[in-house]
Amino acid sequence: MVNIAVLGLGTVGSGVVELLKLNEDAISKRLGDEVCVKKVLVKNLEKKRSELVEGKVTDNFNEIVEDEDIMIVVELMGGEEPALTYIKQALISGKHVVTANKEIISKHGKELFNLAEEHDVNLLFEASVAGGIPIIRPMKNCLAANKIEKIMGILNGTTNYILTQMTDENKSFDVALDEAKIEGYAESDPTDDIKGFDAARKIAILSSIAFNTRITSDKVYTEGIDKLDLLDIEYAKELGYLIKLVAMAKKHEDKVEVSVVPILLNKEHPLCGVNGPFNAIVLEGNAVGRVMFYGQGAGKMPTASAVVADIMAAVRSDNGNKLYCTCYNELDVMDPGLSRTQFYIRLRVKDRPGVLSKISGAMAENEISLSKVFQKHTMNGTAEIVMVTYEVPFKNLQEALEEIQAYKQIEEIASVIRVEEES
Amino acid sequence: MVNIAVLGLGTVGSGVVELLKLNEDAISKRLGDEVCVKKVLVKNLEKKRSELVEGKVTDNFNEIVEDEDIMIVVELMGGEEPALTYIKQALISGKHVVTANKEIISKHGKELFNLAEEHDVNLLFEASVAGGIPIIRPMKNCLAANKIEKIMGILNGTTNYILTQMTDENKSFDVALDEAKIEGYAESDPTDDIKGFDAARKIAILSSIAFNTRITSDKVYTEGIDKLDLLDIEYAKELGYLIKLVAMAKKHEDKVEVSVVPILLNKEHPLCGVNGPFNAIVLEGNAVGRVMFYGQGAGKMPTASAVVADIMAAVRSDNGNKLYCTCYNELDVMDPGLSRTQFYIRLRVKDRPGVLSKISGAMAENEISLSKVFQKHTMNGTAEIVMVTYEVPFKNLQEALEEIQAYKQIEEIASVIRVEEES
Numbered sequence: 001m002v003n004i005a006v007l008g009l010g011t012v013g014s015g016v017v018e019l020l021k022l023n024e025d026a027i028s029k030r031l032g033d034e035v036c037v038k039k040v041l042v043k044n045l046e047k048k049r050s051e052l053v054e055g056k057v058t059d060n061f062n063e064i065v066e067d068e069d070i071m072i073v074v075e076l077m078g079g080e081e082p083a084l085t086y087i088k089q090a091l092i093s094g095k096h097v098v099t100a101n102k103e104i105i106s107k108h109g110k111e112l113f114n115l116a117e118e119h120d121v122n123l124l125f126e127a128s129v130a131g132g133i134p135i136i137r138p139m140k141n142c143l144a145a146n147k148i149e150k151i152m153g154i155l156n157g158t159t160n161y162i163l164t165q166m167t168d169e170n171k172s173f174d175v176a177l178d179e180a181k182i183e184g185y186a187e188s189d190p191t192d193d194i195k196g197f198d199a200a201r202k203i204a205i206l207s208s209i210a211f212n213t214r215i216t217s218d219k220v221y222t223e224g225i226d227k228l229d230l231l232d233i234e235y236a237k238e239l240g241y242l243i244k245l246v247a248m249a250k251k252h253e254d255k256v257e258v259s260v261v262p263i264l265l266n267k268e269h270p271l272c273g274v275n276g277p278f279n280a281i282v283l284e285g286n287a288v289g290r291v292m293f294y295g296q297g298a299g300k301m302p303t304a305s306a307v308v309a310d311i312m313a314a315v316r317s318d319n320g321n322k323l324y325c326t327c328y329n330e331l332d333v334m335d336p337g338l339s340r341t342q343f344y345i346r347l348r349v350k351d352r353p354g355v356l357s358k359i360s361g362a363m364a365e366n367e368i369s370l371s372k373v374f375q376k377h378t379m380n381g382t383a384e385i386v387m388v389t390y391e392v393p394f395k396n397l398q399e400a401l402e403e404i405q406a407y408k409q410i411e412e413i414a415s416v417i418r419v420e421e422e423s
Numbered sequence: 424m425v426n427i428a429v430l431g432l433g434t435v436g437s438g439v440v441e442l443l444k445l446n447e448d449a450i451s452k453r454l455g456d457e458v459c460v461k462k463v464l465v466k467n468l469e470k471k472r473s474e475l476v477e478g479k480v481t482d483n484f485n486e487i488v489e490d491e492d493i494m495i496v497v498e499l500m501g502g503e504e505p506a507l508t509y510i511k512q513a514l515i516s517g518k519h520v521v522t523a524n525k526e527i528i529s530k531h532g533k534e535l536f537n538l539a540e541e542h543d544v545n546l547l548f549e550a551s552v553a554g555g556i557p558i559i560r561p562m563k564n565c566l567a568a569n570k571i572e573k574i575m576g577i578l579n580g581t582t583n584y585i586l587t588q589m590t591d592e593n594k595s596f597d598v599a600l601d602e603a604k605i606e607g608y609a610e611s612d613p614t615d616d617i618k619g620f621d622a623a624r625k626i627a628i629l630s631s632i633a634f635n636t637r638i639t640s641d642k643v644y645t646e647g648i649d650k651l652d653l654l655d656i657e658y659a660k661e662l663g664y665l666i667k668l669v670a671m672a673k674k675h676e677d678k679v680e681v682s683v684v685p686i687l688l689n690k691e692h693p694l695c696g697v698n699g700p701f702n703a704i705v706l707e708g709n710a711v712g713r714v715m716f717y718g719q720g721a722g723k724m725p726t727a728s729a730v731v732a733d734i735m736a737a738v739r740s741d742n743g744n745k746l747y748c749t750c751y752n753e754l755d756v757m758d759p760g761l762s763r764t765q766f767y768i769r770l771r772v773k774d775r776p777g778v779l780s781k782i783s784g785a786m787a788e789n790e791i792s793l794s795k796v797f798q799k800h801t802m803n804g805t806a807e808i809v810m811v812t813y814e815v816p817f818k819n820l821q822e823a824l825e826e827i828q829a830y831k832q833i834e835e836i837a838s839v840i841r842v843e844e845e846s
Contacts, residue, residue, distance in 0.1 A: 132708075134566065141736060288555035306565070308567075309566065
């Protein structure tokens with residue numbers, strides 16, 4: 001009998017308790033042991049709860065950490081404190097910890113892995129990235145013979161749902177966001193999702209594993225989707241692209257490039273088939289080539305699936321080898337200004353002769369070649385110019401756009417979005 | 424220092440030796456130990472070989488099995504004998520075995536896992552299914568909290584390459600097969616691939632793991648693609664489907680349905696985006712929902728990626744928990760006649776009044792409803808009738824077709840292909 005404690009009984013916490021019951025037979029046969037939820041930490045003892053946790057709830061973490069029968073602590077409270085303190089105390093008490101907390105892993109991973117190693121216990125976090133999709137363990141084990149060269153992922157279901165609605169149903173960002181809230185795909189405060197912060201934490205975790213170097217989420221160059229205009233989605237389609245919020249990490253000589261940005265993706269790119277609330281991760285390894293993992297990146301039972309698998313893994317390696325921090329490199333994160341890519345730019349200009357010549361002049365001065373330019377005439381003497389550049393360092397483009405911004409014929413630099421030509 | 428022996432120096436064997444050299448630094452840092460190829464078993468000692476194996480080749484397996492310094496035997500000879508005997512001897516000698524041999528695992532898995540358990544060593548076989556795509560370990564570990572309900576996979580690159588050529592380039596089966604040979608995607612004797620036998624071995628392995636019951640490849644209902652006509656691919660497209668060779672396994676109450684058959688797949692199904700030599704597996708679990716794994720299912724370095732990951736896993740769990748046979752169920756394989764699905768049928772008939780009425784009469788008598796019927800007039804008094812049925816047990820259809828076959832107006836039952844409506 002393996003006794004565990006669950007911290008937090010929100011959506012995922014309840015899912016874990018329910019899944020352990022639902023698949024009890026398969027789990028205990030596969031594990032050769034029974035998993036029993038002995039204690040559940042909640043804030044409010046008075047609240048009515050499922051009979052599955054009857055007699056097990058407590059609001060006192062000491063009851064858990066001091067209980068020698070409890071072998072695994074499953075942290076599903078979310079947020080930084082008190083979760084971080086509880087995780088540390090559990091590790092120090094020699095208990096394995098399973099968590100879905102991407103904030104804590106992406107910020108405090110190093111300290112926690114060291115603590116786990118010191119106390120010879122597991123710290124497992126498969127559910128912190130991409131919900132039910134197996135990705136952490138496959139990277140650490142199944143792809144361990146590869147040097148990973150590039151990761152591209154759709155790691156946030158909320159923004160992918162919104163972008164799919166904008167792309168397929170021509171809904172504006174605001175309308176799509178409101179619908180996502182109604183459908184339960186967006187939180188009442190969606191800032192972390194739509195600004196890209198959630199995806200930044202996840203790509204920080206994935207790139208740390210892929211490149212064996214600690215990357216924290218504050219080092220991830222991040223742009224959200226809240227300024228995306230339907231017009232850009234429409235023009236992108238005309239040009240053969242779809243716009244997705246892509247978390248990307250790429251290994252250069254001795255640097256790592258890591259970002260979360262909207263990208264115009266070639267329609268044939270495998271991530272273009274990832275719609276609605278689904279997530280996917282494309283990895284490129286120097287032996288395996290390209291592999292993709294696809295599934296539900298969030299939700300009660302998919303996330304519980306990953307958490308319970310981690311619980312089983314913790315039991316299995318209780319008396320065997322554990323996998324600790326694999327960050328044996330110390331690579332710097334590349335200055336985002338040096339990142340080379342193609343760009344899509346949409347400008348609103350006064351419809352006068354010579355405007356295009358001035359713009360392309362400023363581009364040329366900054367060594368930017370244009371692969372496509374088209375002009376749309378709009379009303380009241382305003383025209384729209386849409387350009388796609390060849391690959392260029394971001395800083396060159398920034399300098400060119402600064403000059404262009406200063407021209408009196410320029411009304412607005414409406415959009416600057418990265419382009420991925422490769423399919 | 425971990426010493427290993429490699430049996431067989433064909434494509435994958437050379438790939439493994441090269442990959443261990445290519446990523447030497449990353450592999451030893453991640454593993455905390457160096458992997459050294461100490462011996463390589465070859466048939467012909469005289470052949471000139473890469474300097475990577477200089478001084479290491481032998482044609483005598485005893486030199487390997489009796490060498491106490493060798494911890495892991497990597498079997499990459501293929502075929503049944505002598506590979507099977509060597510694997511057994513290695514396990515009995517207390518050496519871990521890593522193999523890519525789907526034939527042996529699908530036929531002799533049970534015996535070999537028992538032997539491994541008895542001698543407390545690992546028997547790992549990630550590379551036996553879908554080359555570099557992580558699938559065996561994710562199923563056994565990451566998805567262990569799920570009851571898997573269904574597997575659908577494109578598990579054979581040769582047939583998928585041929586079907587992609589037929590679909591996208593309107594090439595006939597024979598032309599596409601010849602090209603596949605030239606491109607190196609098909610062997611000179613492609614029987615195992617085009618008849619579906621290769622995919623049958625792989626789905627036998629996957630379904631054994633998924634449903635925790637031993638399924639051998641001779642129990643897999645198997646149809647190849649060698650009788651597919653371009654016309655069927657064209658008509659399928661008109662109806663909104665693509666034809667793929669799909670390995671499928673589905674859990675029923677106390678039976679397992681398992682097959683390799685061409686299927687008309689809804690164009691929106693994720694497997695429809697899997698083209699050319701690529702492989703993919705879609706799993707449906709009762710917690711995780713649908714997950715997909717995609718990548719290169721064959722080839723030198725992708726397969727070596729899986730083999731070397733298994734070597735690393737064998738080292739890591741040398742003194743810890745090993746995962747043995749998980750077949751704790753004894754489920755029967757379902758009679759293929761009872762398998763319920765929709766069917767696409769193409770008939771060539773004499774163009775006379777009343778033919779369609781007789782055909783639909785025979786269908787109705789066998790409780791088969793038709794969802795779509797269309798008739799194409801061809802030359803010389805022959806017409807073509809294409810039908811799609813609603814879901815029906817295969818045996819009802821077989822009985823109806825037997826009756827229909829007997830009508831003198833019927834020239835040929837040209838095609839009977841399963842249909843998957845779900846996207």
